[in-house]
């Protein structure tokens with residue numbers, strides 16, 4: 201028996217409906233969407249249209265055309281950052297970001313963009329007043345934040361930050377990699393200008409899927425140029441969304457899977473999914489807290505958490521702990537820095553890293569209990 205607790209990296213397994221939809225698209229739809237008027241091409245385009253509509257319903261987005269599909273959250277974040285920031289612009293971010301934000305910002309810094317990082321506290325939580333102060337210090341074009349940390353799970357108070365940015369005329373980009381599909385998010389109601397999300401994590405879709413929501417009225421410079429299936433006589437990319445940001449052939453099987461997954465999440469309801477995940481996290485947190493020698497990081501309140509949680513065992517290397525959980529107990533967690541070195545500097549675990557555990561849609565209470573028993577066993581018996 202094995203237990204997969206690495207859903208923050210990518211969710212597994214996927215719902216049966218996702219496997220079926222992806223396979224059917226690959227076997228039966230086949231043609232290139234938007235690249236021809238024949239029936240299979242139109243069927244593929246329809247499938248992608250329906251996938252976009254399903255994602256729009258899930259996020260309460262009025263105009264589905266404002267959603268551009270991407271291959272990952274990384275591509276969506278790069279599209280947003282390179283699409284709006286110009287030399288001389290100023291961007292404010294936090295010390296809890298994933299490299300999918302930190303590295304493009306570093307590249308932009310080298311092109312003359314000023315990057316300001318606001319430090320979160322030792323639990324990975326950002327003080328909205330500190331962020332406001334940083335924004336007020338000089339004219340700021342954009343605030344970019346991860347909604348929930350992929351290291352500690354800490355959930356930032358975006359309900360306070362996004363509307364403030366809107367009032368101040370500062371663009372707000374949300375990295376929803378660790379929250380999309382795990383909790384309700386309504387970008388339009390909150391005043392979020394740009395939202396980047398993977399399809400393959402909490403949204404339960406296949407790898408190679410993701411999207412960027414761009415609020416109406418905000419036009420980005422494309423990151424990728426090429427064919428879009430229409431207006432072929434022009435050397436310029438189309439003005440319209442989503443074609444403007446979707447050059448090249450789309451991932452029809454992946455997006456068919458995303459449609460099936462979004463419909464399933466709509467059926468369950470994101471509030472119910474969040475409540476279930478919170479209950480699993482509460483069990484994990486209290487179980488780990490009771491184990492001697494466990495050092496827990498981040499917030500202890502499951503209500504201010506995304507799906508990930510980090511811990512270490514006293515004096516033990518996280519990779520040894522991960523190895524023993526994997527090889528002796530068949531439990532799969534991630535160890536190390538999780539592509540977010542700044543977050544580890546913030547919570548005091550750099551360069552050691554942590555063991556990260558992330559339950560998902562299919563995780564059961566029994567699996568959490570088996571995991572806790574396995575950690576107790578590993579804590580008692582170091583690799584000699």
Ligand SMILES: Cc1ncc(COP(=O)(O)O)c(C=O)c1O
Nearest residue numbers: 272273274298300346350377398
């Ligand atoms: C907070 C955060 N942002 C961005 C990403 C990048 O997502 P993707 O793997 O879809 O590119 C991740 C992936 O783990 C993440 O945790």
